[in-house]
Amino acid sequence: MKEIIFVGRSNVGKSTLISTLTGKKLRTGRRPGVTRKPLQIPYQDIQITDMPGFGFMSGATEESIDAIKNNIVRYIENNAGNIVFAVMVVNAGSFAQIVDRWNGRNEIPVEVELFEFLHEIDIEVIVAANKIDKVDNVDEILDGIAQRLGMMPPWRQWLDMIVPVSARKGKIDELKKLMQKKLEAMRAK
Ligand SMILES: Nc1nc2c(ncn2[C@@H]2O[C@H](COP(=O)(O)OP(=O)(O)O)[C@@H](O)[C@H]2O)c(=O)[nH]1
Ligand SMILES: [Mg+2]
Numbered sequence: 001m002k003e004i005i006f007v008g009r010s011n012v013g014k015s016t017l018i019s020t021l022t023g024k025k026l027r028t029g030r031r032p033g034v035t036r037k038p039l040q041i042p043y044q045d046i047q048i049t050d051m052p053g054f055g056f057m058s059g060a061t062e063e064s065i066d067a068i069k070n071n072i073v074r075y076i077e078n079n080a081g082n083i084v085f086a087v088m089v090v091n092a093g094s095f096a097q098i099v100d101r102w103n104g105r106n107e108i109p110v111e112v113e114l115f116e117f118l119h120e121i122d123i124e125v126i127v128a129a130n131k132i133d134k135v136d137n138v139d140e141i142l143d144g145i146a147q148r149l150g151m152m153p154p155w156r157q158w159l160d161m162i163v164p165v166s167a168r169k170g171k172i173d174e175l176k177k178l179m180q181k182k183l184e185a186m187r188a189k
């Protein structure tokens with residue numbers, strides 16, 4: 001079955017966002033489990049896949065973080081033919097800081113690596129900048145996110161690829177519209 005994959009660091013609000021989109025109750029805010037499998041939720045005539053969250057979690061070793069990343073990459077490779085597009089959920093307020101911290105250690109941040117990987121295999125990505133209710137300087141924050149993903153600011157040049165949302169407050173209309181546009185393009189094929 002065709003699917004939309006949701007990827008992102010743990011605790012960015014993936015499950016909350018998918019619940020808001022689908023009306024299905026998902027467990028949110030729980031501590032991420034290292035062995036969590038991709039979770040499929042029906043959405044219109046296709047499905048949304050909630051991928052395991054990657055990134056820091058207390059008690060997780062570097063190997064287990066790598067293992068999660070490898071599982072995600074393997075899943076995407078194996079299912080690329082069915083993946084209509086990806087939604088990469090980021091925490092708007094902390095994204096820049098996390099990316100800069102990794103870059104400062106000469107490491108590629110997982111989300112940047114995944115973003116580039118998805119493009120390499122021709123899967124379009126919508127970046128959902130979540131928890132936007134927690135930031136004051138929205139434009140500045142979104143410029144910072146765009147720039148770190150290789151999209152030249154201002155972010156409004158990239159309205160098809162980057163969208164502010166607040167899953168908790170239910171402010172997801174723009175994301176829904178973007179998703180709908182891509183789904184209609186798929187159905188027209
Ligand atoms: N302020 C705010 N908090 C949010 C938002 N979306 C999710 N959260 C909170 O972030 C925490 C993690 O959410 P969850 O959906 O479990 O994240 P996941 O690990 O990415 O699936 C929970 O406490 C949510 O209530 C949002 O848009 N704004
Ligand atoms: Mg979750």
